[in-house]
Amino acid sequence: MSAEKNGFVQRLAFWGIPLSFGVMGLKLxxxxxxxxxxxLSDGLESTVNVVAAFIAYFVIRYAQKPADADHPYGHHKAEYISAVLEGVLIVVAALLIVNEAVGHLSAPAMPEAPVLGLAINAVAAIINGLWATMLIRVGKSHRSPALSADGQHILSDVVTSIGVLIGLVLALLTGYAILDPVLAILVAINIIFQGWKVISHSVDGLMDKAVEPAEEEAIKHAIAANSAGSLGAHYLRTRRGGSVTFVAFDLVVPAKMTVREAHVICDRLEMAIHNALPGARVTIHVEPENEMPHGVGVTVQEQNP
Incomplete structure (x- = not known):
């Protein structure tokens, strides 16, 4: 990711802090x-959003530090740690909501000044909805797991707010005050599910899961179309580290080919993969023909025509 894009992502994460404080104030x-x-349950979740915004900002700053002697592949994976924490916080917020709602099941009460309260909460939900949409969109386009997770977290807050508003309106229309805590519990169950999805996706990143099938096909096509002079490629390995995609594979060349000639092919392949996946980091192992293949990665091209 370029320095300009890094700066934009950092600024976006920073502005999430005051915005989360403002939304929390409205809900409370x-x-x-x-x-x-x-x-109250909705407001409690917003306190978690404040903590999550701080975590996302500082982790994104750390993840964008350049590689050093101790971290030669960079610090990109720190974003997955933030995303896992975000998922855990989402679940914690849901449990807080359940705890608060269960306590009111036995003695539900109709809210006071409901119209004013609903209006204030609706404004907070609209702000959160717009902000979550922006974070998710930018997180995907800039490949920032922390930003995407923060957006998903805030989006779960929007779902909470909508559920709360529906519950309160139904309670007011029907006169059944118990709908207030019951809807809070139902919303909390949905939030737990959303939190689990965030955690699961982030753990995949920490475990070096391969890129998506469409991206792998783009890599294989780039290799096949630009490997003229070689005898084929195999043992393709990919993984995603935050905003960076790591690609490695073996390139088979004629035994009599010079190092310079093999280097020219490698440069061409690296450029083609960079064009297919901007920001990719490519490692190519050159081996002469008739060598025993090592590894069990994906075969890209058995024989170059």
């Missing part, structure tokens, strides 16, 4: 004027 104000347990 909505609870204060209504006394609704569902709105």
């Amino acid at each position: 104000l909505a609870w204060y004027v209504t006394g609704s347990v569902a709105l």
Whole structure:
């Protein structure tokens, strides 16, 4: 990722901190004027959003540090740590909501000043929805797991707010105050599911999961189309480290080919893969023909025509 893109991602993560404080203030104000347990639950989740915003900002800054002697492949994976923490915080927020709601099942109460409370909470939900959409979009385009996870976290907050608003409206229309805590619990179950998805995706990154099939096909096509002069390629390995994609494979060349000639082919292949996957880091192992292949990676091209 370029320095300009890094700076943009950092600024976006930074502005998430004051925005999360503002949304939390709105939600707690909505609870204060209504006394609704569902709105209190929504406000409790927003306190977790504040912590998550701080974590995302500082981890993104750390992840963008250049490689050094202790971390020759860079610090990109730190973003996955942030994403896992985000997922855990989402689940914690859901459990807080369940705990608060269960306590009110036996003695539910109708909220006070419901129209004002609903209006305040709706404004907070709209702000969160717009911000979450931006974070997810930028996180995907800039391959930032931390930013994407923060967006998913805030999006789960939006779902909470919508569920709370529906619950309160139904409670007011029907007169059944118990709908307030019941809806809070149902929303919390959905939040737990969203948190699990964030954790699962982030753990895949920490475990060096291969790139998506479409990206692997793009890599294989780039190799096949630009390996003229070689005898084929095999043992393709890929992994994603935050915003960087790592690609490695073996290139088979004629035994009499010079190092310079093999180097020219490698340069051409690296450029083609960079064009297919901008920012990819490519490692090519050159081996002469008739050598016993090592590894069990994906075969890219058995024989170059």
